[in-house]
Amino acid sequence: MVCQPNLLPLLKFGNHEVVSYEARWLSDEISKAADKAGHPDWFFAGDITRAVIEYLRHRFPKNIITIEELYKKIETALSYMGCEDIASRLEILPPPVRISLLDVARDAGSGFELEFFRLLRERLVECEGSGTSQIMCYGLRKAVKNLCCAGRWNRACEKLTEEINDFIIFELSKTREGEISLILK
Numbered sequence: 001m002v003c004q005p006n007l008l009p010l011l012k013f014g015n016h017e018v019v020s021y022e023a024r025w026l027s028d029e030i031s032k033a034a035d036k037a038g039h040p041d042w043f044f045a046g047d048i049t050r051a052v053i054e055y056l057r058h059r060f061p062k063n064i065i066t067i068e069e070l071y072k073k074i075e076t077a078l079s080y081m082g083c084e085d086i087a088s089r090l091e092i093l094p095p096p097v098r099i100s101l102l103d104v105a106r107d108a109g110s111g112f113e114l115e116f117f118r119l120l121r122e123r124l125v126e127c128e129g130s131g132t133s134q135i136m137c138y139g140l141r142k143a144v145k146n147l148c149c150a151g152r153w154n155r156a157c158e159k160l161t162e163e164i165n166d167f168i169i170f171e172l173s174k175t176r177e178g179e180i181s182l183i184l185k
Contacts, residue, residue, distance in 0.1 A: 008056050013067040013094045021095040023049050033089040097127040102139035105146040124171050137184045
């Protein structure tokens with residue numbers, strides 16, 4: 001693999017690799033730890049996140065970082081600032097996983113709703129297996145128009161949107177033991 005400057009290393013957790021992850025996720029995890037440590041309005045999470053991201057972009061020597069290594073870097077930064085209480089409350093959780101519904105629809109082919117639902121089920125199961133606590137499904141409107149072969153939004157599109165929404169909620173509720181957050185756009 002060729003290392004490209006100014007890019008974050010791939011994040012590896014378990015058998016999964018994430019091409020990109022967002023600073024917002026890291027900042028949210030630090031804020032959660034601060035809240036657990038009794039600092040609900042702790043405003044340094046963004047500063048710690050920026051420092052870690054800067055280090056990963058410009059000084060981290062590898063192209064891949066494990067999630068454990070990433071959290072260790074965050075813990076070290078927090079400890080260096082004298083925030084051991086926050087560092088000790090960090091929980092190692094994978095980042096949110098994104099599913100492009102338009103990509104799933106394209107893979108299924110225009111007008112092939114049954115194949116779309118089969119492929120979507122596979123992607124949801126794969127995401128759940130990653131251990132993530134948040135799944136973001138995006139591109140719903142474009143996916144629906146693709147599946148309905150519709151140039152304009154119509155009643156069939158509205159109906160399929162409801163079916164996809166219900167399907168995703170049902171699939172996640174029947175197999176997920178812990179809590180998972182779903183964002184559907």
